[in-house]
Amino acid sequence: MTTPEPTSVNIDDQPGHYIRRLHQISVGIFLQELSGLGMTPVQYAALQTVSNQPGIDQRTLARSIALDTSTTGGVIDRLEQRGAMERRTAPTDRRARQLWLTAEGERLLAEAVPAMLSAQQLILAPLTERQRAEFMRLVRIVVDQNNALSRAPSETGR
Secondary structure (H helix, E strand, O other), X not given: OOOOOHHHOOHHHOHHHHHHHHHHHHHHHHHHHOHHHOOOXXXXXXXXXXXXXXXXXXXXXXXXXXXXXXXXXXHHHHHHHOOOEEEEEOOOOOOOEEEEEOHHHHHHHHHHHHHHHHHHHHXXXXXXXXXXXXXXHHHHHHHHHHHHHOOOOOOOOO
């Protein structure tokens, strides 16, 4: 197989370029829809995951949302400073920190969910219902099959 000349490579034919652009668009729409809440997509993911799994430890949260542990620690620090989340020492392992939403965290998440769902609809708005289902099916395959190549693989494979 011969390597093409650099001048013959079209960036618009590269999936990585479009994935990066889609990420930019996704974050932009998310921030627009949740502008009044001052929340990032990663903070939302942490809040939602802790809400779904109260008492989850910090390492498991990091693996669940596919972040490295130091980045996750910073996200939790900021949510803790906002009064939305708290760390508690695990009763069975004093080194482990379990995570819990506070009443403020529950309120913030309840306010965020409708705006987050609106953001998801806006992201996929150019597609028909059938195309949306197909897009999600295909993107899950790409993410799941490449999970091990991530710098922070997800525990769930996504």
